Amino acid sequence: MSDPRHRSSPSRPRRFLVTLVACLVLWWVLTGGDPGGWIIGVPVALLAAVSVLVLPPGRRYRLSLGGLLIFMGFFLWQSFVGGLDVSRRALSPRMPLTPGFIDYPVRLPPGPALTFFMNVIGLLPGTLSVGLHRRRIRLHVLDLRMPLHASLSRLEYRVAALFGLRLEAS
Template identity: 25%
Template sequence: MKYFTTFVTLLLIYLLLAGFVVEEVILGSAVSAVLTFILFKYIDFNVDVTLPIKLVKFVFIYIPVFIWKLLLANLDMARRVLSPKIPLNPGIVKVKTDIKSDLGKLTLANSITLTPGTLSIDVEGEYIYVHSVDVKNKNEVEISKNISGPFEKILGGIFK
């Protein structure tokens, strides 16, 4: 199964770069077979059967929520910049996450960083350290809910 998955992945990458002409499919198959044979002992991954379901969740649920939160954060930052007295209360907060996967934590940290007004500084264990331009309160649970709540709920269902 791992050999087949590696072969198909390499072939699809080749065909996306070269084109879907009969000669390219034949050549791409040969090149992908040789590369799969060479790389097989170095590649270590597990094929997840639920990947298509997770991909659909990511594209149709997570991305719209992320875009909405991105829009709200941009409007909030524009309001802060355009107001006569810039309302800032900067600080570094410790956001607890229940996501165990490294890829899930990376996605969460990048999502936090991409929304204006927040910057992920470090990921350590189950915590993400975030610099925020407005730390409204000192309660760690409320801060975590405000910064990562909507992202983490969806990403927790995608990345275990």
């Protein structure tokens, strides 16, 4: 019997077909099924699918179904709260903003989970990930007075749970 942790990567033709179908479905959804969009969509999908033949496969990872469900709820709530907060700040006559940069010491291991974490940081109110140097993420924030480290730590914990990982000690 084979150990599921040591499965080999899917074959190149399979990766090509999966990528092609995924891109075509995504294009169909984005264009609302408009037949005129296929003039651009098919060549772009083909180029994306060909890229999997040229680029090496990425590292395999697994997602936790329970972690995914919890993360979806967390993501929706944080998106709503973040949108309200940014709207409140932008529409306030005083415009309570103190923009600047902060560094956050990351505990996720390098790989897909860390990349995902850096991409979803923007769902927190007034934050945007701008870079990673060694084990610190540089963030642009709308207000340096916001208590962001606790929010970032909660988000990092949720991402770790989503990917079935344990956070490294800081």
